[in-house]
Amino acid sequence: MTTTLERRVFDQANVPERFEVDLERYVHLIYDSDEARRLLSVSADDGEASDALRRGLVVINHQPVSILFLALKGHNPAECMDDDTWSRVVAPEMKAAGDRYAGDTYRSPMWDAVPLDLPAPFADKRLQLLTAGYLAEDISTIVELTEIVVAIKNGRLPNQALFREKSLGLSWRKGLSGDEDGVQLSMQYNLELQDKYFSLRDGATDLAQQRFAQRMCERLEAEQRELLITVAGARG
Structure with missing residues (x-):
């Protein structure tokens, strides 16, 4: 050996x-x-x-x-x-x-x-x-x-x-320093964007466009999960 x-x-x-x-x-x-x-x-x-x-x-x-x-x-x-x-x-x-x-x-x-x-x-x-x-x-x-x-x-x-x-130049904490209503609006906007990119992905005929839309969907899903966890933690 x-x-x-x-x-x-x-x-x-x-x-x-x-x-x-x-x-x-x-x-x-x-x-x-x-x-x-x-x-x-x-x-x-x-x-x-x-x-x-x-x-x-x-x-x-x-x-x-x-x-x-x-x-x-x-x-x-x-x-x-x-x-x-x-x-x-x-x-x-x-x-x-x-x-x-x-x-x-x-x-x-x-x-x-x-x-x-x-x-x-x-x-x-x-x-x-x-x-x-x-x-x-x-x-x-x-x-x-x-x-x-x-x-x-x-x-x-x-x-x-x-x-x-x-x-x-970014701060996670400062970005979430607003009231809960503001965070809820961010979550709603996120869901609207998800709908947009899921539709774009499913209707895309170009592979590059489909790839971009899929990556955006994955990003938005991750960020939505982060917001949900943060809100749940604040309430707990």
């Missing part, structure tokens, strides 16, 4: 061309040893990777951060890595990739801004929507949502350097 880390050559053909590869920053992918090869964790710690090898786990070592856009599909990054790996290695690289792609895409992100004080459970639910595909237009949003969850989990404030300018 191999228990030493030998630097592997990474096949750049497996990485989408839009993401640049930085071989100076790397991560280790640690998988379960069964046939399903379930991803257990992502780490920048050589010691953790070596220990995983000694325990008989599968380690794909010294991979560029860009491999995560493939390896993390279906996985919440906040659940796969510790604060050091996220903050020191992964988050800066993911943010740089998101920044590079932001000016090139004609597709809009599902959320073009995320308030720093968005409650972690809501950030986590939004991540579930976005990490199914890790679409390039959503990378910046994924970084911000993950930073919120990781920061709260580790008892620190979110790193503002990881957030877009528009995000820094």
